[in-house]
Amino acid sequence: MTTTETRPRPHAQTLVARTPPLLRRAAGIGELWTFLILAALVVFFTIAAPGKFFTAYDLTQIAVNAAIYLVLGVGMTYVVITAGIDLSIGSVLVLAAVAAGEWNIHHGGAAAGWGTVAICVAIALAVGAAWGALQGAVVATEKVPPLIVTLGGLGAALGIAELATGGQDPAEAAANNLQNTLGFGKLLGIPWLVILAAGVTLVFGLVLGLTRFGTHTFAIGSNPAASRRAGIRVGAHLVKVYALMGLLAGLGAVMWLASYGTTSIAGHSTDNLKVITAVVLGGTSLFGGRGSVLGTVIGVFIPAVLNTGLIVIGVQQYWQDVAVGVVLVAAVYIDQMRRRTRERS
Amino acid sequence: MSSTTSPTSRKRALLAATTAVLALAATASCSSSGSPGPAAGAGGKKIAMITGVKSDPFYITMTCAAQAEAKAKGIGFTADGSAQWDVSVQRPLIDSVGAAHPDGLMISPVDTAALTPSLKQIQASGTKIALVDTSVTDTSVGITRISSDNEKGGQVAADALAKQMGEKGSVIVISVKPGISTTDARIKGFSEEMAKYPGIKVLPTLYDNDLPATAASQIQSTLAAHPDLGGVFAGNTNTGQGVATGLAQAGKQGVVKVAAFDAEPDEITALKNGTLQVLVAQDPAAIGVQAVDELAAAFAGKPVQASIGTTMVAITKDNLNDPQIAKYVYKAAC
Structure with a gap:
């Protein structure tokens, strides 16, 4: 969380410098309201459960459990800003985990050495990026909408993973070396999973805000035809954006193997909805052209804080789903009201 | 937009999952042994089995034991299972089995109520149903219910x-x-x-x-x-x-x-x-064997036990090596 708080300033500045006035207006303090909602939730739970919610232990566990969704959310932010969507991320994560896991099983299993671990990481990243690039290439043809491309990808990637494993999570898919470092290891009390997720968020948040790659991403989402006339290679850029999403799904697979030690083939069917919820909560427009990584960070943490907080204060579980749903709709509603008010003035 | 996304994605996922199930059914050695062709003995009777989650070793152990028992009795046997524990995934499997009119159906329904209409329809067409592991609330479904207590x-x-x-x-x-x-x-x-x-x-x-x-x-x-x-x-x-x-x-x-x-x-x-x-x-193996036995008894017009509870045992690190306990460990393949 601390890493992201330093980020919005450069982000906003470059947007001011490089993007059209409409975008400039939309950025600015775009994340403030959702951040206030998050802060209000934290304050509420801190008061409601003194000494239980706002503790180093509890904040750490919220961050650890959000880490993978954060990494996926960063990629999804790029995709949604291009007015696209990627429903396949859970399946791509599983496919990448299975590919890496199979290599690990045949090259040392649980006791595998660092060489094997490095190759497994490379395999997971490569499989994810390749699958993402493939989907991006189909999207770039503009013959099939991203919703359908990635819906197809969702089924196909999971199917291939199930074919490769017979539908069963293979044993010894993760090396102890990986689990004991990235999975459960800590640096100065902060879990490596959180550090990795924060690093990825910072880097790609800056890329989105400061580089030409980011500016092109916004431009394509705002108006692909105008972007093309302005000389942006829209197709090639879309391939890169979807490949980035796939790459981060591959990284998510590495993080999953590290912390859970298994491929959990059946355990990722709702990753896409969770991550898209987070991105939308963070104020990124599903119609493209507007959004930020910082918003996504807040969007990931709102449901995470809600779910943990409601358990800590002992609310019956069925209310948790209701609460997350209500907050989602309310946050987007407030966001839209605010925008409209400002655009009128 | 997200509201339009989710139902479509579910449907598509379901379609994909079903396709994957069918593809797997063709390849998995454990589940497709009994060919649907004319089976010898027991008057060419056929039993179909639908498990809760296809890849779960619990159901694999049950399926393996049932298959061996059916083979020993000369009954044709086919098995399939849902890719996920989901009504919408299991129902198409039930419907496709219903269309094939097997003599007996062994099923682990994934919901206590939602699948009752489909099962009643199959039962009305003359198929004898044995509920294994899970069951449904409506007691008129099934000639026997076999599960762990x-x-x-x-x-x-x-x-x-x-x-x-x-x-x-x-x-x-x-x-x-x-x-x-x-x-x-x-x-x-x-x-x-x-x-x-x-x-x-x-x-x-x-x-x-x-x-x-x-x-x-x-x-x-x-x-x-x-x-x-x-x-x-x-x-x-x-x-x-x-x-x-x-x-x-x-x-x-x-x-x-x-x-x-x-x-x-x-x-x-x-x-x-x-x-x-x-x-x-x-003891999934016992559940599978007894279900086949009860269905065979029903085919022969013999009395059937309406409800059977099988035993359970607590395994800890200390008693794991005891052969009496070790036999309860599930199998990942036949």
Whole structure:
């Protein structure tokens, strides 16, 4: 969380410098309201459960459990800003985990050495990026909408993973070396999973805000035809954006193997909805052209804080789903009201 | 937009899942042995089997035993199962089996009510139904219901876990989802038996929708609220995996004792390396064999036992090597 708080300033500045006035207006303090909602939730739970919610232990566990969704959310932010969507991320994560896991099983299993671990990481990243690039290439043809491309990808990637494993999570898919470092290891009390997720968020948040790659991403989402006339290679850029999403799904697979030690083939069917919820909560427009990584960070943490907080204060579980749903709709509603008010003035 | 996304994606996922199931059914050695061609003996009778989750070693063990028993009796046998524990995934399988009019159907319904109409229709067309493992609320469905005595299993789990916890602290059940007959009965038996220990407080049950990540987050949140947490009863393998990861992240592995149902290969590994402390094993092979026996009796017009409960046993690190206990360990393939 601390890493992201330093980020919005450069982000906003470059947007001011490089993007059209409409975008400039939309950025600015775009994340403030959702951040206030998050802060209000934290304050509420801190008061409601003194000494239980706002503790180093509890904040750490919220961050650890959000880490993978954060990494996926960063990629999804790029995709949604291009007015696209990627429903396949859970399946791509599983496919990448299975590919890496199979290599690990045949090259040392649980006791595998660092060489094997490095190759497994490379395999997971490569499989994810390749699958993402493939989907991006189909999207770039503009013959099939991203919703359908990635819906197809969702089924196909999971199917291939199930074919490769017979539908069963293979044993010894993760090396102890990986689990004991990235999975459960800590640096100065902060879990490596959180550090990795924060690093990825910072880097790609800056890329989105400061580089030409980011500016092109916004431009394509705002108006692909105008972007093309302005000389942006829209197709090639879309391939890169979807490949980035796939790459981060591959990284998510590495993080999953590290912390859970298994491929959990059946355990990722709702990753896409969770991550898209987070991105939308963070104020990124599903119609493209507007959004930020910082918003996504807040969007990931709102449901995470809600779910943990409601358990800590002992609310019956069925209310948790209701609460997350209500907050989602309310946050987007407030966001839209605010925008409209400002655009009128 | 997200509201239009989800139903479409579900449908598509369902389609893909079903396709994957069909593709797997063609390749998996365990499930497609009995060819649908004319089977010898027993008047060419045929039994179809639909399990809850195809890749679950519990159902694989059951399927293997049923298949061997059917072969021994000269009955044709085919088996399939849902890719996920989901009504919308299992119903098409039931409907396709219904269209084939087998003489007998062994099924583990994934919901206590939602599949009743489909099953009644199959039953009305003359197919004898044996409900194995899970069942439906409507008692007119099925000629026999064979399952582990799940309430008893919950009690066995409670006693073993209470012993591991030193009979004090808080204990929580994390299960898959409400409305599944077997897990509901286990939780009931577990909670009632735990209530007999004055030093142990039973917290409200949580459900993780079969997602390990959710279970991991839930167990860590519970630890924040209840630092005296001493035991967890995990509903199934995915939940157990998530609970184990959550405890490891919290540095509480081995401090908080974990009991889980079933004795799948990776659970045995977890028991050996101390991630799990208690396994309550069912006897899926006995369920499969008895279902085939009862269906064969029904084909022959002999009396059928309407309800059979099979035994359960608690496995811990200490008794794992006992051959009487070791035979309960599930198989990953026939």
